[in-house]
Amino acid sequence: MKFELDNSFDDNLALFKAEAEKIDPECAKILFDNLHRLDAAGDAGRSAISDFHSGVASALDALQTEAADGDS
Amino acid sequence: MTRYFLSELTIEGFRGINNDGDPLVLKFKIDAVNSISAPNGVGKSSIYEAIHFVIYGTVPRLKALQDAEQGDSYIVNKFHPGQQATISLVFRSDDGTPDITVKIVRAANGTRLVTSPSGHPHPEQFLATLQEDFVLVDYGRFAKLIDISALERGRSFASLVGLSRYSRLRQALDGARRTQNINSDLGLSALDAEVKASERALGAIERRIIAAHDEVAGAGGAAVDKLIELKTAVTSALSSIALLKPLVCSGSVMDLDFDAAEKIIEKEEGGEARRKLDVLTAAVVSLSAISVSDADIADIERLIDLAKRHDEAIRSVGAHALHALLRDALAVVAGADWHNPDQCPVCEVKADGPLKPRLEAKIAQYDTAAQLGAELVKESAASAGIEKLRQLEEMAAMSIATADRLHVALGLAVKKGEVTTAALEKIKDRLLALEKHRTEALERARHEAATLQDQIPPSLVQITRTLSFAKQFRNAVVEFETAAPMLRGKQDKLQLLNRWKTFITTAAQTFADAETELANERIAEIQTSCQNLFGRFVRGGPDVKPTLKRARNNENVDLKLADFFGLHDLSARALLSESYRNAVAAAIFLAAAMRHGGVPRFMVLDDVTSSFDAGHQFALMDALRTLLRHGAAPDGLQFIILSHDTSLEKYFDKLNGTIDWHHQKLQGMPPKGRLMVSAHESDRLKTQAQQHLNAGQVDIGAPFLRQYLEYKLGQIISKLEIPVPPDYATRGDKRTLSTYIDAITDAVKLYQAANRCVMSAQQISDLQNHHAPSIMGNFVSHYETAAGTPFNAYALLGVLQSIDDLADCFTYLDPANGQKKYYRRLDRR
Numbered sequence: 001m002k003f004e005l006d007n008s009f010d011d012n013l014a015l016f017k018a019e020a021e022k023i024d025p026e027c028a029k030i031l032f033d034n035l036h037r038l039d040a041a042g043d044a045g046r047s048a049i050s051d052f053h054s055g056v057a058s059a060l061d062a063l064q065t066e067a068a069d070g071d072s
Numbered sequence: 073m074t075r076y077f078l079s080e081l082t083i084e085g086f087r088g089i090n091n092d093g094d095p096l097v098l099k100f101k102i103d104a105v106n107s108i109s110a111p112n113g114v115g116k117s118s119i120y121e122a123i124h125f126v127i128y129g130t131v132p133r134l135k136a137l138q139d140a141e142q143g144d145s146y147i148v149n150k151f152h153p154g155q156q157a158t159i160s161l162v163f164r165s166d167d168g169t170p171d172i173t174v175k176i177v178r179a180a181n182g183t184r185l186v187t188s189p190s191g192h193p194h195p196e197q198f199l200a201t202l203q204e205d206f207v208l209v210d211y212g213r214f215a216k217l218i219d220i221s222a223l224e225r226g227r228s229f230a231s232l233v234g235l236s237r238y239s240r241l242r243q244a245l246d247g248a249r250r251t252q253n254i255n256s257d258l259g260l261s262a263l264d265a266e267v268k269a270s271e272r273a274l275g276a277i278e279r280r281i282i283a284a285h286d287e288v289a290g291a292g293g294a295a296v297d298k299l300i301e302l303k304t305a306v307t308s309a310l311s312s313i314a315l316l317k318p319l320v321c322s323g324s325v326m327d328l329d330f331d332a333a334e335k336i337i338e339k340e341e342g343g344e345a346r347r348k349l350d351v352l353t354a355a356v357v358s359l360s361a362i363s364v365s366d367a368d369i370a371d372i373e374r375l376i377d378l379a380k381r382h383d384e385a386i387r388s389v390g391a392h393a394l395h396a397l398l399r400d401a402l403a404v405v406a407g408a409d410w411h412n413p414d415q416c417p418v419c420e421v422k423a424d425g426p427l428k429p430r431l432e433a434k435i436a437q438y439d440t441a442a443q444l445g446a447e448l449v450k451e452s453a454a455s456a457g458i459e460k461l462r463q464l465e466e467m468a469a470m471s472i473a474t475a476d477r478l479h480v481a482l483g484l485a486v487k488k489g490e491v492t493t494a495a496l497e498k499i500k501d502r503l504l505a506l507e508k509h510r511t512e513a514l515e516r517a518r519h520e521a522a523t524l525q526d527q528i529p530p531s532l533v534q535i536t537r538t539l540s541f542a543k544q545f546r547n548a549v550v551e552f553e554t555a556a557p558m559l560r561g562k563q564d565k566l567q568l569l570n571r572w573k574t575f576i577t578t579a580a581q582t583f584a585d586a587e588t589e590l591a592n593e594r595i596a597e598i599q600t601s602c603q604n605l606f607g608r609f610v611r612g613g614p615d616v617k618p619t620l621k622r623a624r625n626n627e628n629v630d631l632k633l634a635d636f637f638g639l640h641d642l643s644a645r646a647l648l649s650e651s652y653r654n655a656v657a658a659a660i661f662l663a664a665a666m667r668h669g670g671v672p673r674f675m676v677l678d679d680v681t682s683s684f685d686a687g688h689q690f691a692l693m694d695a696l697r698t699l700l701r702h703g704a705a706p707d708g709l710q711f712i713i714l715s716h717d718t719s720l721e722k723y724f725d726k727l728n729g730t731i732d733w734h735h736q737k738l739q740g741m742p743p744k745g746r747l748m749v750s751a752h753e754s755d756r757l758k759t760q761a762q763q764h765l766n767a768g769q770v771d772i773g774a775p776f777l778r779q780y781l782e783y784k785l786g787q788i789i790s791k792l793e794i795p796v797p798p799d800y801a802t803r804g805d806k807r808t809l810s811t812y813i814d815a816i817t818d819a820v821k822l823y824q825a826a827n828r829c830v831m832s833a834q835q836i837s838d839l840q841n842h843h844a845p846s847i848m849g850n851f852v853s854h855y856e857t858a859a860g861t862p863f864n865a866y867a868l869l870g871v872l873q874s875i876d877d878l879a880d881c882f883t884y885l886d887p888a889n890g891q892k893k894y895y896r897r898l899d900r901r
Contacts, residue, residue: 001582003590005597006669009237016586020579027575038244049247053257060258060568067564 030059074169075673076202077102077702077710078123080162085152086178087118087131088742092153095160096747100674100712101734102164103703105696107713107724110738115747116714120210120678122159126176127202129184136408148180151744155180160189166673166702172198202672205231206665210678214657218631218645221429226591226627229620232664233594238587239627245580249573252443260569262450265371267566269456270559272367277552280361284545288538299549306545313535315340326550330543337536345528346536352521353540355469359514362463364507371457372500378448379493385441395438402431445489452491458482461499464506469513478502588624594667595620595629602663603634608699609655609691618644618656631656651685658692662700665709673702674710679717686719693723697732704732725790739779745772757783761872765865774863777872778809778855781847784879785812791894792882794819809852817844819898828899835881843878847871 001019003012020028034055038048079102084095098119100106110116121131125147134143148157157178164171173190188195205213205228217228230239247253255261278296285294289305296302307325310316319333338346389395397418404410404417405427413426423430452458458479464470465477474480478499485491525533599620607615617634619641631644644656658680665675681689693713702708715721727733739757740747748756757780764773789796789812796815817840823829824836831839851871854863883892884901895901 001586003238003586005590005593012238012586012590016579016583019582020575023578023582024571024575027572028579030572031576031579035241038241038248046247046253049244049253050257052244052248053253056572057258060565060572064561064564064568068561 026063030056030063033059073669073671075166075669075671076163076172077166078161078674078676078712079164079171080160081119081123082158082160083119083122084158085149085154086122086125086157086159087147087149088115089118089122089747090149090151090743091746094746095158096749098736098749100710102710103701104732104734105693105701105711105713105727107715107720107733107735108738109715109717109721109724109735112716113742114738114740115742116716116738117678118742118747120208120676120714123161123676124208125178126159126161126174127199127207133408138407144182145180147178149743174199198671201670204234204668204670204672205236206661206668206675207672208676208678209661209680211680211682214654214661214680215683217657217660218648218653222623222628222630223626225631226622226629229595229629229660229664230591230627232661233591233598234668234670235587235591235594238590242580242584242587242627245576245583249576249580251573254569254573254576255447256443258569258572259450260566260573261447262454263562263566263569265451265456266454267559267562269454269459270555270562272365272456273459274552274555274559276361277548277555280357280548281545281552283360284357284541284548287541288545296552299552302545303549306542309538310542313538315535316539325542325546328542328546330539330546333539337532337539340532345524346532349521349524349528349533349536350540352517352524353537354544355517356514356521357541357544358467359469359510359517362460362467363510364460364464364503368457368460368503369500371455372496372503375448375452375455375457375491376493376496376500378444378451379491379496382441382444382448383493385437385444389434389437389441395435398431398435398438402428402435405431448491449486449489452482452496453486457503458499461503461506464503464510469517470506470509471513472506588622591622591627591629594664595622598660598663598667601666602659605663605695605699606655606659608695609659609688610652611691612687613652616644616648616652618659620660650683651688654681654683655688655692662695666700666705666707674712676712676714678714680713681715681717681720689717689720690723693720697727701732725786737783739783741772741775758872762869765869765872768865770863770865770868773865774855774868777851777868777875780872781851781875782809782812784875785809785816788816788879788882788894791896793897807856810848810856813844813848813852823898830895830897830899830901831881839878839881843874843881846874847878850874 001015003015007015017028017032020031034052037052037055077100079100081098081100082095083089083098084091084093089096096115098108108116108119121133125131131143131147134146137143148155158175159178160173160175162171162173171190172192172195173188174192174195175187175189177185177187179185186195186199188198192198217225217232220228227236227239227243230236281296281299281302282294285302285306286292289302289309294302294305303324303326307320307323310325310328311320315336316333319336320328334350401417405413410417412422413428414424415422416427461482462479465472465479482491482495482499485495525537528536602620603615603617606618614637616636619632619634621630621632622628623630633642633644633647634640636642636647644653648656662675681692684692696711696713698704700708700711702710713724715724721737724733724735728735736749738747738749746760757776761773761776761780764770764776767773788794794816797811820829820831820836820839829836850867851863880892883894885891886893893901
């Protein structure tokens, strides 16, 4: 993936999202659903990362429940 | 993309600017360099802060204050009657689309209301698009860019070239993919250990099921994945025993009432020997089902290793009290009121650089040690080896007294977060000892059971034995059916966490690679123009070709000199003097800003030339005017310069009014009175002076009179191009007025002596005999020396009139329209 020099940040972020979806679409959704927690961090403080991970943990739990419901 | 210039700024009730009911209005030309000068303390910084407050919602100087100082309470001017700050900005587009006006009102209670009188639907969002690092630049930012570390420079540079959001997100993703953070926040390593322990425990249960099944139904081919068949086989074996058949009936071993079955056997031929055999059989089963494996010992050894690393981390950082001391020292050093960032607040020794990063690094070591401690506790709680210890110690057949059980003490230590290396080493030894004890106990139980079996009638022995194993089978199956789904849940969760870890690691690296490439492209774009600008700023000095180099695998940006007197690739920070360092920073900022394609098309520079050599100062101004401003270059920017430098002020005065320069001078009495632009407000200065003097308010009226006099004298010098002495620009403030008057009267004398003065004889006489002496005697002498009789309102009103009369001496009536005009020079109209 390559960011384009003339793109806005949001346009390049869309490129990154597409690339992330190629890696794992469900995880990419979790990342982008919670990205604001990281992007708002400014200095990327530890507490912001913890906050992000708490969002990720909830999303992974939901994903697991969804998978379990699908199996049953 | 539409880009915007700043065409007007209106301020009332903000910081040092009171202007109650009469806002300060600054108009800026979009195709000229705009300069604003004011002596220190007149409110220039309030203008910079007002623009910052509009765009970012904060005032940096106030934000840096400690909470107790309540920095926010200083945003609104303390003397403003309405206790409300109002700032309006007008932004002009560069493509003819309508202007955008944004108004910000800050009330004393802290509310901030953003509206757009021009009708922009989302004024807050519009202001957010102006948050680019080059828009507001002060001296500190210039100086920092060179002196900070390569990593900090890389991040600062990223923001400068419009990549700050990329840099922030890269840092955040790096944090999100760090194993330590994933383990700590998502509990990955703890869950991994828990799953391994549960798998081992379930394996033991499976073995118990198979062993019991084989004893009851006969050995061969049993597997837990065929649990229903195993239950059927055991049930069938029990049904074949006549004594038990009525109880089993058509049910299953899982529903069998074992108490009732035991009573039937007891009744048939009971006694102590049978009960003992039952106990011994159970002991053999339980002691056979569990053993200390190499994996259990390895698990404890892993914990010991972790504990040793924790001990080492604690040893390397020192006592806990030192941690608290370092945190306190950091709070002092980071505080705005600490006088020297290089000086230790504890021992007062001065270091060779700022202490803040060192303190932060030291504190980070403590945090690492604390994190290791937390990890150790978490891992201990989920350890398979410790779980094995618990099972063995609690096993009745092992006969370990409660007081001697080590797992109880360790459980308490885990709860307190105080797991030690010594305790873990003791547990390892205990496990090895327990295994030996278990083997011996098993042998003993087998032997005693065999002896008893010889004493009890064979048929009942066999039935008792079969029933005992059937009970073991039932209990193990119940355990299995509870534990297996729980383990599956944990395994699924672990798989999901590992999937996330793989994803975020790959995604973060993908982002980092793309960000690095983008940053390198941006650097390549500005490198040449940066070097050209630097060469221009230091014209006549060594052209060292400053070069930015971005690291391949991280955000570091090194600043090197490509050519330092024939030597190559040397550190700019190490070699350049302060003025040259600032010239490098200016070249980088301006080259980056010129390449930036974002929404803002203006740059506010606040006292950025504080440490520039005079030559570099003027070269910078010249480059802004002739090379970089909108109007001089197709992609040029609008520049707004705030300065209190008196040398530069003369430069601004000289260029003012030309098509490429617009200069404004601030005057007034902040923070209580009004602040105004002198060029447009000279009449108001005079009116203010008259009003206050007529009211007898000499203390308030006198400063307005002084400003009015300075403005009028400056106007005469400027209009008639009167030569001034070399120290004109550098004399102290108090001597400014007499310097002006001396320059004017000396020039008139000179032209008069040469018989070339354009002024009438009456004008010369009035100037020399009346107006100049009156102004000097009644005001300037006293003002500059604080000697003689104090001012009185009547005398000062006379001085005010003398100022206008003195200015009139340098005018003539234009016959074309009958209006007064200044002579063009002292020797011509």
